[in-house]
Amino acid sequence: MIKLKGIAASGGIGIGKAYFIGVEEFTIPKRKISHEGISQEIYRLEEGLIATRKEIASLQKRISDELGFDHAKIFEAHLLVLEDRVLIEDIIGQIKNKKVNVEYAFSESIKKYVNTLLGLDDEYLRERVIDIEDVSRRVLRKLLKKETVSLQELKEKVVIVTHDLAPSQTASLPKENILGFVTDVGGITSHTAIIARSLGIPAVVGVEIATKNIKSGNNLIIDGSAGEVLVNPTTKVFKEYRKKFEKIAKEAKAVHISKAIKARTKDKREIVVSANIEIPEELPLIHKFGAEGVGLYRTEYIFLGRRDLPFEEEQYHAYLNVVKKVKPYSVIIRTIDIGGDKFLSQPTVPVEMSPFLGWRAIRFCLGRPDVFKVQLRAILRASAEGNVKIMFPMISGVEELKEAKRLLQECKQELKEEGKKFDKRISVGTMIEVPSAALTADVLAEESDFFSIGTNDLIQYSLAVDRANEKVAYLYEPGHPAVLRLVKSVIEAAHKKGIWVGMCGEMSGEPLFAFLLVGLGLDEFSMAPPRVPRIKELIRHIKYEDAKSIVERVLKLSTASEVEKYLQQELKKILKDDFNRILMI
Ligand code: PEP
Numbered sequence: 001m002i003k004l005k006g007i008a009a010s011g012g013i014g015i016g017k018a019y020f021i022g023v024e025e026f027t028i029p030k031r032k033i034s035h036e037g038i039s040q041e042i043y044r045l046e047e048g049l050i051a052t053r054k055e056i057a058s059l060q061k062r063i064s065d066e067l068g069f070d071h072a073k074i075f076e077a078h079l080l081v082l083e084d085r086v087l088i089e090d091i092i093g094q095i096k097n098k099k100v101n102v103e104y105a106f107s108e109s110i111k112k113y114v115n116t117l118l119g120l121d122d123e124y125l126r127e128r129v130i131d132i133e134d135v136s137r138r139v140l141r142k143l144l145k146k147e148t149v150s151l152q153e154l155k156e157k158v159v160i161v162t163h164d165l166a167p168s169q170t171a172s173l174p175k176e177n178i179l180g181f182v183t184d185v186g187g188i189t190s191h192t193a194i195i196a197r198s199l200g201i202p203a204v205v206g207v208e209i210a211t212k213n214i215k216s217g218n219n220l221i222i223d224g225s226a227g228e229v230l231v232n233p234t235t236k237v238f239k240e241y242r243k244k245f246e247k248i249a250k251e252a253k254a255v256h257i258s259k260a261i262k263a264r265t266k267d268k269r270e271i272v273v274s275a276n277i278e279i280p281e282e283l284p285l286i287h288k289f290g291a292e293g294v295g296l297y298r299t300e301y302i303f304l305g306r307r308d309l310p311f312e313e314e315q316y317h318a319y320l321n322v323v324k325k326v327k328p329y330s331v332i333i334r335t336i337d338i339g340g341d342k343f344l345s346q347p348t349v350p351v352e353m354s355p356f357l358g359w360r361a362i363r364f365c366l367g368r369p370d371v372f373k374v375q376l377r378a379i380l381r382a383s384a385e386g387n388v389k390i391m392f393p394m395i396s397g398v399e400e401l402k403e404a405k406r407l408l409q410e411c412k413q414e415l416k417e418e419g420k421k422f423d424k425r426i427s428v429g430t431m432i433e434v435p436s437a438a439l440t441a442d443v444l445a446e447e448s449d450f451f452s453i454g455t456n457d458l459i460q461y462s463l464a465v466d467r468a469n470e471k472v473a474y475l476y477e478p479g480h481p482a483v484l485r486l487v488k489s490v491i492e493a494a495h496k497k498g499i500w501v502g503m504c505g506e507m508s509g510e511p512l513f514a515f516l517l518v519g520l521g522l523d524e525f526s527m528a529p530p531r532v533p534r535i536k537e538l539i540r541h542i543k544y545e546d547a548k549s550i551v552e553r554v555l556k557l558s559t560a561s562e563v564e565k566y567l568q569q570e571l572k573k574i575l576k577d578d579f580n581r582i583l584m585i
Pocket residue numbers: 296298337433453454455456457458504505506
C-alpha cells in the first residue's frame with residue numbers, strides 16, 4: 001500500500017478502481033508552404049477558430065443547463081483565448097514570415113504564450129495555462145481533423161487519476177460514474193476542486209506524484225477531507241474506510257430529519273447552528289443542510305491564487321452575492337486571515353520563519369490599511385442589502401481591536417460623504433483564537449458586539465501544537481483541560497457583558513464537544529455545512545440543565561482522554577438508543 005498526500009479539495013470518501021487519463025499527444029507536422037499558399041493557411045486558421053468557438057459555445061450551453069450558469073463561465077476564458085488578437089497576429093505572422101503550415105504556426109505561438117505565463121511563476125496564471133492548453137488542443141483537433149476525445153463513454157464507476165483535468169473535461173465527464181478525482185496539480189480553488197465540491201464528489205488535488213504512482217486498475221481509496229490517497233490498500237485499511245464511507249452516507253440521510261427544524265434543547269434553550277463557507281460554490285449547501293446563516297465567511301479565498309488584489313467592486317459583488325443568497329439569515333464576514341498557512345501570491349508579502357506567529361490576519365491588515373480599508377468598504381456596502389456582521393481574526397489585545405474599529409469608522413465616514421449606503425449599526429465581533437485574547441475576554445467584550453471562538457487556532461496556540469503538522473497531531477486535543485478552561489472563561493466574560501458568543505472552530509461540529517459547549521452556555525455553533533444536521537439533532541435530544549451539570553464535573557477532570565471518556569459515558573445515558581445514530585458510531 002502507498003499513501004499519497006495532497007490538498008483536501010472536496011470532502012468525502014471515494015473507493016474504487018483508478019482510471020488514468022493521460023494528456024492527449026499530437027504530432028504536429030511542419031510543412032513549408034509557397035507564397036501563394038499563405039492565404040489558404042490563414043483561411044484554415046479562421047475556419048478552425050470559428051469551428052472551435054461553435055463547439056465551445058454548445059458545450060457552454062450544455063454545462064449551463066446541467067450545472068448552472070456559474071460553471072459555464074469557465075468557458076469564457078477559452079473564448080477569450082480564441083479572440084486574443086495578439087495571439088492570432090502572432091500565428092499569422094509566422095505563416096507569412098516563416099512560410100509554415102497553420103498547425104505548426106499555431107502550436108509554436110501557443111508554446112510561446114504558455115512559456116511566458118509559466119515564467120511568471122504565479123499560481124493564478126498557471127491555472128490560466130491549463131485553459132490555454134485545453135483550448136489549443138481543441139483547435140489542433142480541428143486543424144488536424146482529429147475526433148474530439150470523449151470521456152462520455154466511461155461505462156463503469158471509477159476514480160479519475162490525471163496530471164490535471166482541463167475544465168471542459170471536468171465539466172463534461174459522466175458524473176454518475178465518478179467516485180473521485182486525484183490530480184498531480186491544482187489548488188483548493190482550481191476548476192477541478194470547485195466542480196468536485198459542488199457535485200459532492202471527493203477530490204484530492206496537488207498530489208504532485210499521483211500519476212507516477214497510480215496506474216489504471218489500481219485499487220484506490222481517496223479521503224477528500226484529509227487530502228489522502230491510498231493506493232492498493234490492505235484489507236484492514238479497506239474495511240476501516242468502508243466503515244467511514246458508510247458513516248458519511250448515514251450522515252447524508254440524517255439531513256432529511258432535521259433540515260427545517262430549529263436547534264432547541266428539550267428544556268427550550270434556543271441555539272443558532274450556522275455554517276462556515278469559503279467560496280460561493282458552497283452557498284447551496286447552507287440551505288441544503290439547514291444552517292441558520294453563515295457564522296464564518298473566510299474571505300481570504302478571494303485573495304488567494306492571484307497576483308493582484310481584488311478591487312472594492314469585485315469584493316463588494318462577492319460579498320453581496322453571499323448576503324443575498326443567505327437572506328433572511330445573517331452572514332458573519334471575517335476580514336482577511338492571510339498568513340499562517342494561507343499566503344498571498346504577492347511579491348511584497350515576505351516569507352517568514354514562523355508564519356503562524358507572524359504577520360498574519362489582523363496584523364497584516366493593520367500593517368496594510370490600504371488593503372484593509374478596501375475590504376471594509378466593500379463589506380459595509382454589502383451590509384446595506386442584508387444582515388451582515390463583521391469579525392476580526394487573530395486579535396491578541398484590545399489595542400488591535402480598537403485600531404481595527406477606528407479604520408472601520410473611517411470607512412463609514414467616507415461612504416457617508418460619498419452618499420453610499422451601509423448598515424450604520426453593523427455588529428462588530430472579535431474572534432477569540434489567541435490565548436491572550438481569551439484571558440482578556442472581559443476587556444475585549446467592552447469593545448465587541450459578539451465573540452466567535454476560533455478553536456482551530458486557540459488549540460494550536462494554547463497547547464503549542466502546529467495545527468498543520470501531522471507529527472504532533474496526537475497533542476492537538478480539543479478536550480484538554482486548558483482549552484476547556486479558556487473556552488469557559490470566554491463564554492462567562494461575554495455573558496457578563498451581555499454579548500453573545502459563538503464558535504466557528506471545528507470543535508463545535510463534533511457532537512461530543514458540542515454537548516459540552518451547550519453545557520458551557522455557547523450561543524452559536526458554526527461548522528462545515530454537512531455537519532449541521534447532526535449537531536441540530538443532538539441539541540434537540542438533550543437538556544441544557546443536564547449538560548450544564550455534567551460540564552461542572554468535566555471541568556474537574558485532568559486529561560483530555562478522561563474528559564472524552566466521561567462525556568461519552570454521560571451522553572450515552574441521555575441519548576440511549578439514539579447515541580450511535582447521532583454520533584455516527
Ligand atoms: C479557527 O481558528 O478556529 C478558525 C475558525 O479560523 P481558521 O480555521 O480559518 O484559522
